[in-house]
Amino acid sequence: MKTILKSLPILLLAQLAFASLQAQQKVQTIYIERIIALPAEQVWAIVGEDYGAIAHSHPRIVSSQYINGSLKAGEGAERVCNFNEKGTQYLRERIMSYSPESMTLTNQVFQAGKFPVDPELTKAVYKVEDLGNGTCKLSFDFQYRTKPAMMGSLMKGRFTSLLEDYFIAVEHHAKTGEKVNKENFKAIKKQYT
DSSP, rough: OHHHHHHHHHHHHHHHHHHHHHHHHHOEEEEEEEEEESHHHHHHHIIIGGGGGGGBOOOOOOEEEEEEEOOSSTTTTTEEEEETTTTEEEEEEEEEEETTTTEEEEEEEEEEETTBGGGGEEEEEEEEEEEETTTEEEEEEOOOOBBSSSGHHHHHHHHHHHHHHHHHHHHHHHOOOOOOOOHHHHHHHHHHO
């Protein structure tokens, strides 16, 4: 009985530490979607098949490319997304699951240069759904954790705006083939809002 009583404080401390760790691991989520008047396969070709060339359809990414031996989209493929010319603001990402049949992929950040996100807890599911009549729905289910964690709520609006701009850019790139960048996006956005 004495052994149990002596162990009780240790067990309580362990439970508190575990509960504290779980609270620290809380993530923020953002879900956005956009209906696009294009066939699903055409949009999937950009967000799924052309995974390494996201810079062609993202207004904030200056350059992107496959890395670590990746040559095409698929499970395990990796890319780097540079947000400035120097390459000091970047995300390195990996496809964790990839299904061309259902037009979905899960993308995990594994390195975040100068971005306040926790790579282990930052991922997104891209999905393109065929709605028939040459239209589709592009959706993005984003889970992230910032460093420090208290910035998570503050960053939510900024991330949401960035993702909405990305969806406009994807639609424009799919319709026209024009590469989207910081310089031309303001004029492009006016056409879609």
